[in-house]
Amino acid sequence: MSEAAFSPDERAAVYRAIAERRDMRHFSGGTVAPEVLARLLEAAHHAPSVGLMQPWRFIRITDPALRSSMQEQVEQERVRTAEALGERADQFMKLKVEGISDCAEVIVAALMDGREQFVFGRRTMPEMDIASMSCAIQNMWLAARAEGLGMGWVSLFDPDKLAALLNMPEGARPLAILCLGPVTGFYPAPMLVLEGWAQERPLEQLLYDNQWGVHR
Structure with a gap:
């Protein structure tokens, strides 16, 4: 084993956070201490980013009226998504898809403007800005689990409408x-x-050897 490896207990804690991370929808109110929130955002900021572009921007939502408007936008998209799902619409509408009104903190994670100037690692794959942002969110998610806090990623919204609401x-x-x-x-x-x-699929179904679709 490499001398740079963590101790067994430290490794176990890392893998536990990964295994127990959940996309949470049910919250119990309360608050997040400022120093804890600072640690979580710092964890996000330590994420890798292609070309060190650091495309992430975080907007902390403390205005109740803004929360309400955001929740309304999510609800509008929830209805549209149900319509698009056809025969699964009723089942979908029974799912809880967000906890905006119940959680302690609401933070919007956004991609910065002017991303086109960053070419390193993005000339043929411009979507790597999204990949970098996703790494930041995952860092924050795992740190939140380690802190005993739940976190949920809500993507049911119209990006243009939310951007306008937040004056981006x-x-x-x-x-x-x-x-x-x-x-x-x-x-x-x-x-x-x-x-x-939905059901999760085991890793062996998703792992190929040398060629697409070839399993060991």
């Missing part, structure tokens, strides 16, 4: 509404599995 400059794009705060407990499995919406 042209070219900036919201990627996630993050609900964060205390929870009464973490789901023992992904909520969509528990609700019968």
Whole structure:
């Protein structure tokens, strides 16, 4: 084993956070201490980014009226999504898809404007700005789990409408509404599995050897 490896207990804690991270929808109110929120945002900021572009911008939502408007936008998209799902519409509408009104903190994670100037690593794959932002969100998610806080990623919204609501400059794009705060407990499995919406597939079905679709 490499001398740079963490201790067994430290490694176990890292893998536990990964395994127990959940996309939370049920929150119990409360607050997040300022120093804890600072640690979570710093964890996000330590994420890798292609070309060190650091495309993430975070907007903390403390205005109740803004929260309400954002929740209304999510609800509008929830209805449109149900319509697009056809025969699964009724099942979808029974799912809880956000905790905006219940969580302690709401943070919008957005991509900055002017991203086109960053070419390193993005000439053929411009979507790497989204990949970098996703790494930041995952860092924050894992740190939140380690702190005993729940976090949920809400993507049911119209990016242009949310950008207008939050007065974002042209070219900036919201990627996630993050609900964060205390929870009464973490789901023992992904909520969509528990609700019968989808089933996880084992890794061996998704792992190929040398060529697409070739399993060992």
